[in-house]
Amino acid sequence: xxxxxxxxxxxxxxxxxxxxxxxxxxxxxxxxxxxxxxxxxxxxxxxxxxxxxxxxxxxxxxxxxxxxxxxxxxxxxxxxxxxxxxxxxxxxxxxxxxxxxxxxxxxxxxxxxxxxxxxxxxxxxxxxxxxxxxxxxxxxxxxxxxxxxxxxxxxxxxxxxxxxxxxxxxxxxxxxxxxxxxxxxxxxxxxxxxxxxxxxxxxxxxxxxxxx
Amino acid sequence: xxxxxxxxxxxxxxxxxxxxxxxxxxxxxxxxxxxxxxxxxxxxxxxxxxxxxxxxxxxxxxxxxxxxxxxxxxxxxxxxxxxxxxxxxxxxxxxxxxxxxxxxxxxxxxxx
Numbered sequence: 001x002x003x004x005x006x007x008x009x010x011x012x013x014x015x016x017x018x019x020x021x022x023x024x025x026x027x028x029x030x031x032x033x034x035x036x037x038x039x040x041x042x043x044x045x046x047x048x049x050x051x052x053x054x055x056x057x058x059x060x061x062x063x064x065x066x067x068x069x070x071x072x073x074x075x076x077x078x079x080x081x082x083x084x085x086x087x088x089x090x091x092x093x094x095x096x097x098x099x100x101x102x103x104x105x106x107x108x109x110x111x112x113x114x115x116x117x118x119x120x121x122x123x124x125x126x127x128x129x130x131x132x133x134x135x136x137x138x139x140x141x142x143x144x145x146x147x148x149x150x151x152x153x154x155x156x157x158x159x160x161x162x163x164x165x166x167x168x169x170x171x172x173x174x175x176x177x178x179x180x181x182x183x184x185x186x187x188x189x190x191x192x193x194x195x196x197x198x199x200x201x202x203x204x205x206x207x208x209x210x211x212x
Numbered sequence: 213x214x215x216x217x218x219x220x221x222x223x224x225x226x227x228x229x230x231x232x233x234x235x236x237x238x239x240x241x242x243x244x245x246x247x248x249x250x251x252x253x254x255x256x257x258x259x260x261x262x263x264x265x266x267x268x269x270x271x272x273x274x275x276x277x278x279x280x281x282x283x284x285x286x287x288x289x290x291x292x293x294x295x296x297x298x299x300x301x302x303x304x305x306x307x308x309x310x311x312x313x314x315x316x317x318x319x320x321x322x323x324x
Contacts, residue, residue, distance in 0.1 A: 042312070046309070049305070057292075057293055057297075057299075060292060060293060061293070061297055063228055064224060064225075064228065064295045064297075067224055067227065067228045067231075068224070068295075071224075079227060080223075080227060082231070083226075083227045083228075083230040083231050084230070086230055086231055086233065087233065088230055088233050088234060088235045088237075089216070089233065089235060090216070090217050090232065090233035090234055090235060091214045091215065091216065092214065092215045092216070092217060092260045092261055093213070093214055093215075094213060094215050094260045094261075094286065094288075095213070096285060103285055104285070105285055105286065105288055107260075107261070107288070112232060112233060114233065119231070119233075130231070133228060133231060134231035134232060136228075137228040137229060137231050137232035138231075138232040138233065140228075140232070141217075141229065141232045141233075141234065144263065144290065144292060145217075145261065147290070148261055148263075148288050148290040149288070151290060151305065152285075152288040152290075154305060154308070155305075155308065156285070158308045158309070158311075158312045161312045162311065162312050165312070
């Protein structure tokens with residue numbers, strides 16, 4: 001990557017380096033801003049995720065209880081059979097949303113709830129326990145979908161945040177200091193050369209005056 | 213775009229989700245078979261969401277982690293607790309928070 005202390009100590013090089021450091025600084029500022037925006041977005045998602053997760057998981061637990069009751073009431077095999085008969089075409093509408101250049105999924109809230117006739121299993125061999133567990137699972141699914149969206153967003157943002165942070169740090173702690181060091185070295189060297197030249201001229205002048 | 217949902221889980225989870233109208237369900241039996249199925253689900257363009265239980269996800273490591281890193285935005289993969297309510301004690305998300313936010317572990321107790 002960048003220059004070390006062996007860069008040729010010329011004025012041209014100095015100008016080039018100054019330009020580079022300007023660019024690096026600007027990039028650093030931009031990335032900083034991006035990082036701030038991502039952090040805000042991240043916390044926003046985190047705030048929403050907490051509730052959503054709890055509710056979804058509680059509902060899933062309830063659904064499992066209802067299903068266990070159903071297994072007990074109408075029998076395991078009958079339940080499995082009914083599940084097989086169920087019409088299974090739940091659909092999701094997913095689009096994506098852009099947050100600072102990363103796309104995060106956005107899942108639309110869809111109603112999973114159906115009435116007993118729309119589910120498709122035979123009604124006369126089953127009992128209300130099956131309807132109950134299907135209803136509970138539909139609700140659980142709906143909540144899980146909402147939670148899935150948030151979690152996927154959180155992970156995507158976190159990944160990007162980490163990447164951005166790494167870049168910001170690389171610029172801030174490595175590239176920019178290195179460029180600064182090189183600039184300092186070159187300008188010192190140039191000053192030193194100027195002083196050398198100055199004394200040299202003085203010396204020549206003295207010699208010339210002596211000769212006269 | 214409209215997408216379908218897939219589930220990989222134990223018998224109860226799969227049955228329940230089937231009752232809720234989930235299009236593809238797979239009952240976990242052997243590791244290889246489930247992995248194969250998961251790969252298929254991930255490749256399928258019509259699937260937008262894959263639900264699988266924490267227990268199975270753990271059993272599928274390390275391939276599961278690789279698959280997760282390799283996939284794009286879709287499908288969204290979500291781990292859910294199974295019938296016993298099993299969840300790992302260390303929440304993956306809080307682990308990520310710790311890594312990204314720095315050393316501090318954020319407690320988001322106060323809501324609003």
